[in-house]
Amino acid sequence: MAKGLIWATAEDLARNRGRVLSLYRQILWSINSPKLPLTFAARLAKKAEVRAIFLLASEETSLHNIEDLIDTAEYSLSLLRKGEIPKYIQ
Numbered sequence: 692m693a694k695g696l697i698w699a700t701a702e703d704l705a706r707n708r709g710r711v712l713s714l715y716r717q718i719l720w721s722i723n724s725p726k727l728p729l730t731f732a733a734r735l736a737k738k739a740e741v742r743a744i745f746l747l748a749s750e751e752t753s754l755h756n757i758e759d760l761i762d763t764a765e766y767s768l769s770l771l772r773k774g775e776i777p778k779y780i781q
Contacts (some may be wrong), residue, residue: 699752707757714764715745718771726774737776 722729722737729737748760767777 694717697754699754699757703725703754703757707761709762711745711764714761715741718764720769721768724774726769727771727776729776 718741719738722734722741727734748757751757751760770777
């Protein structure tokens with residue numbers, strides 16, 4: 692349970708740290724899967740996109756947004772494991 696009502700406390704951020712790092716590593720690892728029809732350059736571009744998303748998300752302090760970002764990462768990981776490439780709406 693979160694300590695902060697709307698904004699994340701240091702304890703909330705520390706609690707999610709391991710989960711987020713694990714998702715980050717799993718997504719980067721999954722991009723290297725031979726199931727994905729990507730060239731070497733496309734894999735590097737996807738990895739750069741993942742790094743940028745996680746870098747920007749690391750500054751998020753809203754509890755609801757943090758949970759949404761984690762849910763999105765888990766969904767993307769499930770697609771990557773199926774051999775599909777997640778499409779991000781921009």
